[in-house]
Amino acid sequence: MxxxxxxxxxxxxxxxxxxxxxxxxxxxxxxxxxxxxxSSSARPTAAQWKKMGSTSSKWKRVLRKGCHNYAYTYTVKPPGSAGTEWSLETFLTGPRGGRLGSDVILGGADPKHGKKTWRICKSNTVPGTFTIKAKLTYNANPDQYSGWLNASHFRLVKP
Structure with a gap:
């Protein structure tokens, strides 16, 4: 300027x-x-971020041959009024720490609670514990805040 x-x-x-x-x-x-x-709002603490949403998945399932969709759910509770703009970025990590996928859930286009899926192929991962990490971003005009929710886990086991 x-x-x-x-x-x-x-x-x-x-x-x-x-x-x-x-x-x-x-x-x-x-x-x-x-x-x-x-400033119209204060930066949330780590404890407050943990209360603003979550992800979860059925704990134990079979890692089937080929590529299949494995469902997970999410819930978002950003502070502010019903019109608060928000987005939730989700990241899937496999048992060996490799990044297997990501997704974006947008306020205004997606509900605050819903179900999504990961497409997981047996050929590029192994059975074990998978981790879903989620980063919430919301606008509290004029400020924008981003923070991490609690990670969630699920297991895929051998048939």
Whole structure:
């Protein structure tokens, strides 16, 4: 933005001096900066993130020959009003730590609670414990926050 102001020949005290809301304190809002004290919401703690949603899957199933869909469920409870924008990114890791898949669930397009599937092929994994990690992102205008939910696990065993 500073380059655009320079090109137009318009300068503000904030742009010229490089002042931010942190340096200006309460005057930041008056001069176009932002003040930390005027933030509409506080950054969630790790414990709060854990309460904002979850993933789960039937604990023990058979890893069948070929490629098959294995279902999991998700629940999202972002803070804020019903219109809060959110997304949930899910990541599947296999027993040997390899990344096997990912998915994105979007508020406005997907419900806050639902069922999704992973396509898992026996030819590129082994029986064992699989891990689903989930990262929730939501908007608390004007701020955006992202954090990790508790990981969930399931086992695929030999037939």
């Amino acid at each position: 500073f380059a655009a102001q320079r090109k137009a020949g318009v300068y503000s005290a904030v742009a010229v001096l490089g002042l931010s809301g942190g340096l200006l304190g309460p005057l930041g809002g008056l001069l176009g900066g932002s003040s930390d004290s005027s």
